Amino acid sequence: MIQKPLLRTEKLTVGYAPSRRQRRCVREDVSVALEAGELVCVLGPNGAGKSTLLRTLAGMQPPLGGRIELVDGNLEAFAPRQRARRIGVVLPERVEVGLLSAYALVALGRYPHTGWTGRLESADEEKIRGALRLVGIEHLAERDVASLSDGERQKVMIARALAQEPMLLILDEPTAFLDLPGRVEIMRLLRTLAHCSVGAGDAPRSGIAIEGKGGSSGRAVLLSTHDLDLALRTADRLWLLLPGGELAAGAPEDLVLAGAFQAAFRSDSVEFDVDSGSFRIDARSSGTVVLRGEGTAVPWTARALERTGFRVLPDGADGDLRVEVVERHGDRAWRVRDGETTSDHRSIAELLARLRAGREDDRFASL
Amino acid sequence: MTAELRDTPRRRVTGLVLLAAAVVALTLASLAIGSVAIPLGDVVAILSGEPSAKASWTTIVLEFRLPKALTAALAGAALAVGGLLMQTLFRNPLAGPYVLGISAGASLGVALVVLTIGGVTTELLAGIGLIGEFGLITAASLGAGAVLGLVVIAARRVSSLTLLILGVLFGYATSALVTVLMHFSLAERIQAYIIWTFGSFGGVTWSQLRVLAPALLAGLALAALASKPLNALLLGERYARSMGVAVGRARLGVLVSTALLAGGVTAFCGPVGFIGVAVPHLVRAVLQCADHRILIPGTALAGALVALASDLIAQLPGSDAVLPLNAVTALVGAPVIAGIILRRRALASWG
Numbered sequence A: 001m002i003q004k005p006l007l008r009t010e011k012l013t014v015g016y017a018p019s020r021r022q023r024r025c026v027r028e029d030v031s032v033a034l035e036a037g038e039l040v041c042v043l044g045p046n047g048a049g050k051s052t053l054l055r056t057l058a059g060m061q062p063p064l065g066g067r068i069e070l071v072d073g074n075l076e077a078f079a080p081r082q083r084a085r086r087i088g089v090v091l092p093e094r095v096e097v098g099l100l101s102a103y104a105l106v107a108l109g110r111y112p113h114t115g116w117t118g119r120l121e122s123a124d125e126e127k128i129r130g131a132l133r134l135v136g137i138e139h140l141a142e143r144d145v146a147s148l149s150d151g152e153r154q155k156v157m158i159a160r161a162l163a164q165e166p167m168l169l170i171l172d173e174p175t176a177f178l179d180l181p182g183r184v185e186i187m188r189l190l191r192t193l194a195h196c197s198v199g200a201g202d203a204p205r206s207g208i209a210i211e212g213k214g215g216s217s218g219r220a221v222l223l224s225t226h227d228l229d230l231a232l233r234t235a236d237r238l239w240l241l242l243p244g245g246e247l248a249a250g251a252p253e254d255l256v257l258a259g260a261f262q263a264a265f266r267s268d269s270v271e272f273d274v275d276s277g278s279f280r281i282d283a284r285s286s287g288t289v290v291l292r293g294e295g296t297a298v299p300w301t302a303r304a305l306e307r308t309g310f311r312v313l314p315d316g317a318d319g320d321l322r323v324e325v326v327e328r329h330g331d332r333a334w335r336v337r338d339g340e341t342t343s344d345h346r347s348i349a350e351l352l353a354r355l356r357a358g359r360e361d362d363r364f365a366s367l
Numbered sequence B: 001m002t003a004e005l006r007d008t009p010r011r012r013v014t015g016l017v018l019l020a021a022a023v024v025a026l027t028l029a030s031l032a033i034g035s036v037a038i039p040l041g042d043v044v045a046i047l048s049g050e051p052s053a054k055a056s057w058t059t060i061v062l063e064f065r066l067p068k069a070l071t072a073a074l075a076g077a078a079l080a081v082g083g084l085l086m087q088t089l090f091r092n093p094l095a096g097p098y099v100l101g102i103s104a105g106a107s108l109g110v111a112l113v114v115l116t117i118g119g120v121t122t123e124l125l126a127g128i129g130l131i132g133e134f135g136l137i138t139a140a141s142l143g144a145g146a147v148l149g150l151v152v153i154a155a156r157r158v159s160s161l162t163l164l165i166l167g168v169l170f171g172y173a174t175s176a177l178v179t180v181l182m183h184f185s186l187a188e189r190i191q192a193y194i195i196w197t198f199g200s201f202g203g204v205t206w207s208q209l210r211v212l213a214p215a216l217l218a219g220l221a222l223a224a225l226a227s228k229p230l231n232a233l234l235l236g237e238r239y240a241r242s243m244g245v246a247v248g249r250a251r252l253g254v255l256v257s258t259a260l261l262a263g264g265v266t267a268f269c270g271p272v273g274f275i276g277v278a279v280p281h282l283v284r285a286v287l288q289c290a291d292h293r294i295l296i297p298g299t300a301l302a303g304a305l306v307a308l309a310s311d312l313i314a315q316l317p318g319s320d321a322v323l324p325l326n327a328v329t330a331l332v333g334a335p336v337i338a339g340i341i342l343r344r345r346a347l348a349s350w351g
Helices: A050-057 A080-084 A102-113 A122-135 A150-163 A180-195 A228-234 A252-258 A260-264 A297-308 A348-366 B009-032 B040-047 B055-089 B102-116 B124-157 B160-183 B187-198 B206-225 B227-233 B237-242 B247-269 B275-287 B292-314 B325-342
Strands: A007-016 A024-030 A039-043 A065-070 A087-090 A168-172 A220-224 A237-241 A247-250 A270-273 A278-281 A287-293 A310-313 A321-328 A331-338 A341-345
Touching: A007 A050, A024 A050, A024 A065, A039 A050, A039 A180, A039 A228, A050 A168, A050 A220, A080 A087, A080 A102, A087 A150, A087 B237, A102 A122, A102 A150, A102 B227, A122 A150, A150 A168, A150 A180, A168 A180, A180 A220, A180 A228, A228 A252, A228 A278, A237 A252, A237 A260, A247 A252, A247 A260, A252 A260, A260 A270, A287 A297, A297 A310, A297 A321, A297 A348, A321 A348, A331 A348, A341 A348, B009 B040, B009 B055, B009 B275, B009 B292, B040 B055, B055 B206, B055 B227, B055 B247, B055 B275, B055 B292, B102 B124, B102 B160, B102 B187, B102 B247, B124 B160, B124 B247, B160 B187, B187 B325, B206 B227, B206 B247, B206 B292, B227 B237, B227 B247, B227 B292, B237 B247, B275 B292, B275 B325, B292 B325
Parallel strands: A039 A220, A039 A237, A087 A168, A168 A220, A287 A310, A287 A321
Antiparallel strands: A007 A024, A007 A065, A237 A247, A270 A278, A321 A331, A331 A341
16 A cells, blocks of 8 residues: 655755845755655754754744645644644753653643643543653653653653654654663664554554544654764664755665765765775775784774774785784784785784884875 | 642642632731721621721721722732743743833833923922822823833744843833933922832722723733643743644733733832742742643732732831832842742752
8 A cells, every 4th residue: 555655845945034035045955755654864964954954844934945745734734733733843952841740741742632721631641641651751750850861851752742643753853962872762762653653553552643644644753863873773764965955865775875875974084984884083094904814803903993094905905004913822913014024013002003103104205 | 630630739729729718818917907907807897798896997998908908919919920921931030020121111101200291390299199190000001001012013023032131121221211310300209209119009099990900800811821832831932832832822912911910010009029020939839830720820829918918018017107018029029039049959940
């Protein structure tokens, strides 16, 4: 069955128009789609327009041009409450609020569903508990939000967005304040929220579900992040904001293979290494090293060489230098062959010192 | 059932009931206590329409003390709720009902009338008599209304923070203008103006109360209507918008409500200070609550309570002297605010 996408943009222009004459377009001609059940990460360097794009898609600032179509209608045609029933948002700002329990904060997410007094019916309470359960923070319900850690607070904000029963969850930098385990946990949670919303899903357990809007079921999660590595490993698809103004959308691996990922984050000091799938700091190359040997020491030696700026080539290739890891009777040594000269070293630190010295010599030689 | 399901709502309801009982008790006390002490039994009799021991007591209670007590209760409630609205809207613990410049506008109106009109005559009493009751109130209302108009126009164009800064700047500009007016004015007129700035619940008659009470009640009703969006605004305007709050409309409602509350009180009672800033903090701390559906009635009751108490203290029971109302509210209010700032970490209510 082919489903209509939950969200689709046509030639969307995002940016700011502080007055009628002034217009500052941040991104133009954005045509993308978001399907139910997928987790999409928006990536791009600082200032590429991630936040502006997300805020526009969330209906929090008007587009400067083009259209945003939700599965059941044009985004701009919805009244604020109708929009809030379709899109839940987690903003990058830290919420400072006192005397409010996690439960009461999540209950604020029922805003678009309750009457003018904000009175909660038992169905609302059920949805609030469902949202807490889905995010795994039922035990925090009675805690004052001010006393929660950043990670717990972020989960409360996500549960609050879920209590709106949105089909689209938009999060701007949800992992910004968190340490590595916290970031991984939030990303895993968001992936679960996207994936488990389709099919059998979480509906019966949590009571959070989309009530047949436009025949669609399931939820999509769209987030921006600076955590490229985590995004590569977690996202179903990426939207890469390229420096030239284009947007490349696709599976992370496809984008890497097509070179789009490298293009988006090219800079003098960092380079994305396709082979290892990670970023290399200080990409200036000091030359090539052919590495040979066996055992655990080999990959670690390769790492050290790369860190120092050498490109490591496999045995048999032609390089400026040759490094061999020699292991005999539990003793380990690193043998460097530089043209005619050979030297042995007892540790990686010694090896690197030798290579650095060699590099200095080369520099003097070329003067 | 309330949203605060898990936060011991019973304690909050009990708190509200206790506050209401205290307001009733203090109202009765302020009817009984004064330059002439009237037994409580007679006060109750007079209120229920029965004759009292002395006919003059009936006049004192019904014509003087009752309108004054009602004015104090209403004005206190109005200022406290106005302060709460501003603190939530601007997410600033030091905001109060006057931050929009409403009372500054009213002060300017009054200063223009008191300090300039009839500048030829040196007869102060004649001047005050002429402009008297109506003149002051009209001038203050016009001043407050003009500022309200400016605020509403500005609110569509600028952010809340800008609005706050504009309000403060407007306050400075107004007091500068008043200073200039005072510089060229007669000593008696300056004194009359200064006495107005002391604030008083005493001057309000039944006929004036017929104007003041509906204005303040309308402001309070508007505040109560806004309690749901106000709760969402606790997370900031951007989050509120994302949860479906029509932020522009909610902000306008809150501003108009505050302007009615602050403008009404300033016009009829003068710029009564401190209640609006201090009482919301007290109520939050006592009820341990951020839900405006509890906070608004709680703040209104506590504001009435503090105003009645201040008025009682200002009259220095047992003596003929009367202290300026603002001196009393400030003497009560300043230590409270100081205490809150020092205990801020314990309250953890603002970032």
